[in-house]
Amino acid sequence: MIRKIIRIDEEKCNGCGACANACHEGAIEMVDGKARLTREDYCDGLGDCLPACPTNAISFEEREAPAYDEAAVLAEKAKKHSSLPCGCPGTQSKAIKREDNSRAASAPAESQLSQWPVQIKLVPVNAPYFDGANLLVAADCTAFAYGSFHSDFIRNHITLIGCPKLDEGDYAEKLTAIIANNNIKSVTVVRMEVPCCGGIENAVKRALQASGKFIPWRVAVISTDGKILD
Secondary structure (H helix, E strand, O other): OEEEEEEEOOOOOOOOOHHHHHOOOOOEEEEOOEEEEOOHHHOOOOOOOOOOOOOOOEEEEEEEOOOOOHHHHHHHHHOOOOEOOOOOEOOOOOOOOOOOOOOOOOOOOOOOOOOOOOEOOOOOOOOHHHOOEEEEEEEOOHHHHOOOHHHHHHOOOEEEEEOOOOOOOOOHHHHHHHHHHOOEEEEEEEEEOOHHHHHHHHHHHHHHHHHOOOOOEEEEEEOOOOOEOO
């Protein structure tokens, strides 16, 4: 089949191995000091490895290649750790601690959300709240996995959310328009550690590049047990 897949220029590759570490699918390996796409059927075409390469040795191309075999990728990961049916890495189940009924319930945390809507597909490209905004682009699951999401991420930010695995289309075009047409001060990306979340990080990276603006940005990665990994 003809599909989008990465291409590695061995002449530009310096053998640092950053792309192999960035590839959540295990499609890239270091062979004789160079990065090689050893499993084309493991490459999902999202390009998490592109921004990791310091020499720009990796690019996209459309060519004849085996279809992405998600089942094979998950089977390979299952050798190292258990996995859930959805493709997310599993964690050992934890007993739920039940509070004593005699203990006073803590007061609910106050919402830090400052605008509506929040879905990337629904938010208007031009809105007053984008002027001078610190933009938060988050994967849907992050707010459920990380307990202090409102205080640590939403506070003092304009929030946009989406799921690259379940939503149709690409966010990059919409995000490019938002960044290009508004005075955005900074961008924070919050994603889960699971491979499918790489799509939202990649969309933001491409949007920043396409906007032609130099804006401070960072990425926070949340583990499936609610910890900040990066």
